[in-house]
Amino acid sequence: MKDRPQVQDFDWMLLAIVGAISCLGVIEIYSSTHSSAMAGMQWKQLMWIGIGVVGMFLISRIDYHTLLDQAPVLYMVGIAGLLVVLAVGYSRLGAKRWISLGGQTLQVSELMKLIIIIVLARYFTEVRTDRLTLRDLAKVAVITLVPVGLILKQPDLGTAMVLVPVAFVGAFFAGIEWKHAAVGALLIALLVPLAWNMRRHLKPYQQQRIQTFLHPEEDQRGAGYQILQSEIAVGSGGFWGKGFGKGSQNQLGFVPVRYSDFILASLAEEQGFIGVCVVLLLYLGLILRLVDNAQKAKDRAGMYVVMGVTAILGFHVLVNASMVIGYMPVTGIPLPLMSYGGSATAFVFLALGLVMNVRMRRFVN
């Protein structure tokens, strides 16, 4: 038993996987943008990774128990931040998501992801039961849905959706009753397709509003066009890919936001099915490694923290990859560590910092 947590206790295996994914991301960002007006984007991404790594070390230093102690305060701060965004936030591409912080813009909703992990970890630990009652579940729902609602108002359906799996995964490990889980799953299974189909019965202008709501970033040609172009990129890549910098869909700009939300389509086109296998298996490795950390956590609180992070990252990968091959609608959920984006990349490293935090303290009393 050691007295102090050591940096040597970092999960270096996990970090190697993270490094590999980040590298592939930076390379693909370079390939997607080097011949365009956005050339040089990979350096910005590298900078964000650097900032993220520093943040990861910093956050690993603060005992997660201390963070969980402050959960109510953090929650209040997060909610307040979201309200500020709605009141005075930056509007970019038709959605209010950013607030200015010392010259840099910051997406508060990314911060909210971290806070919800901590808050729910604290809640599930405190419930101290193997059988969640409906009352417990209702509390979980309220805690989760308040920020979800605020983020939806920005509007940012993608990030809002991402908070939900933290609650589900937490409930799963806290001992949700099978009948509750079954009813919940059934409700979702019924509601999602119903909501999706309802939109066809709306008037054109209403449909347009929903379309804009679902993906406000760029809807010049409609979501169907984006998905189709993404599928063409993926499919035309074939088994071996067209080669680095040689994907026509990618290089000629047919792939929508090819350096960010659709970066997996760019990679699939240029590196082929082989490249996709490598990337998805790296992500699977990442998730399995996270689960391993959860298994070795010292207490349930640590396990909830790690699995909260796992839930968010896994959900990102699942939804993003499904979108790229047309299995899910375009919702603006980036691929963690690969898609270009400052706040999103920083979030992943901070979340990993929480994981390291838990791991470093597994032997500490």
Added chain:
Amino acid sequence: MAPWNVGDQKIPQSRLILFSYVSAALVILLLVGFWKLQVVQSEHYADLADKNGIRPIAIIAPRGAMLDREGRVLVDSYPSFSILLMRDNPKQLEKSLPQIEEGLGISKEDLQQQLDAARSEPKFLPVVIKPAATEGDIAFVESHRADLPVLELIMVQRRRYPFGQMLANTVGYVGEVSPQELEKNPDKYKPGDIVGKAGLEKEYNDQIVGTDGMRRVVVNSVGKVIRTLDNIDAIPGKPIQLTIDEDLQRVAETDFANKEGALVAMDARTGEVLAMVSRPTFDPNDFAVRIPPPEWAALNSDPNTPLLNRAIQAQLAPGSVFKVVMATAMLESKAIPANYTAYCPGSAVFYGRVFHCDHAHGEVDLHKGIVASCDVYFYHVGQQLGIDRIAYYATSLGLGQRTGIDLPSEQSGLIPSEEWSERVNHHKWYPGSTISVAIGQGAVMVTPIQLARMIVTVANGGTLIPPHLLKDAQGLKPGSFPLSEDTVQQLTDAMWGVVNEPDGTTSETVKLQNVDFAGKTGTAQTESFELQNKLGKHLKENGWFIGIAPRRNPEIVVAALVQGAGWGSSVAPIVRDVVKAYYDKKNGTFVQPSTAQNIPPSATSPSLEPVSGAQRP
């Protein structure tokens, strides 16, 4: 230890392991999804990716020129620019319209109409908003590349008819391939192709049409050309040389300046057409761009039928020219002695009806009957021969059937017979009708080119020359209907008399020095009173003259028809002019008629100068 963190700290290991398995299963599901796209359907998507990024741009091949027999250009092509409007960005398009209307001088209604018409077509197909861009238009597009990216220039090849209306009905015109033609030849044509629609343009379309080339360019998602992938040059169409002699054509056209009718001049030995005129006519340059629907309707419904090539399509009564056929039938059948004479008091009664002659010719033999064109003489001949014998000789000399000239839509005319009467009129032939037929009236209908060939056949002893317009025409087969030496001699001498004897119908007005010029006049009533009523005016008789030189084994034949001329003798000078021009050229003394330069190009014809100012390959 914080109060919230007390109690059971057992980690739910089995649920974590279940979570791992579910994660692995989901990744495998995703990989199956990628496998489907990237391996199973990869060819399909590769195809789509190519279609996305590679845009084929047709390089239009110019149609081959048409040259006259001496190699002078009668029809050619020139490069020109069309302005295209891209429609794949509706917002930008909407925004740009007012500026385009002003800059290119297109009315708002016109532009909107063109856009509406293209609504059902795929959005990536642009609309041609200006088929023949002027220099100013091109400058406008070039200078607004940045703020009006919806405009694009393409080079096209446009047909040019330098002489406007001259030879128009013979060369025909071009136009966009029709949906029906497309349906019939889906491999040969693609939408928007320019094809020959009439005349030689249609007849020899396959020879003069080139093979369009193709430039494949890589475009990005907003349609900007990034680079050229490859370039297949267009193969220009091959020129064709015609038998037309521009000089003779010009002489004939000048003489027809204000007349209605047709003329065909041929080399009487080979059937090569030296000149072919049809009036009224049109300017094929009007069709080379895009003919506005109202003008097209006007051309088509014009009762003067300017689109009709009268030299091969006008089916009219030959009048007295038909007497040559009658004489041939009389001599060759020997049904009537060669020295048969009749007395002409100025009219005669057959089957209870009075038939007139324009003079009282007195005692008339065959020679005088032709020279002075005595109707009464041929009434008697016709009565004795009977309709079927007349029909046999007329048909054998090539009348009432197509000559097979290399032009589309040649008409056959009609030679009546007993069988025809029963088949078409459902009654027996009235012998009285034979009297009219004997002087080329009644049901007889011929085309100018048939008459030209008929006269040559009589003069050369029975060879039916094959009329044609392509200089190196292959596989021409002259017809044969051998005539006796006596017949040829008698008839050619008589036709010489028409021109050169004092009592000839041309009153010695068209004699040519040192040229053995012979011919036959004809004056025919226009058979259709309905047409006259439609035009609201009384038409004078049609005048014919078919001239040959020399009288035996002629070198040249010229058949002219002037509608409403009154008398055939007034048509003879036109024929004389062309024959004279032929001999002048042969002797090296030909001078262009001074009025030749004054053939005005149609007022609506576009600028014949190729536009400049933009790059052209």
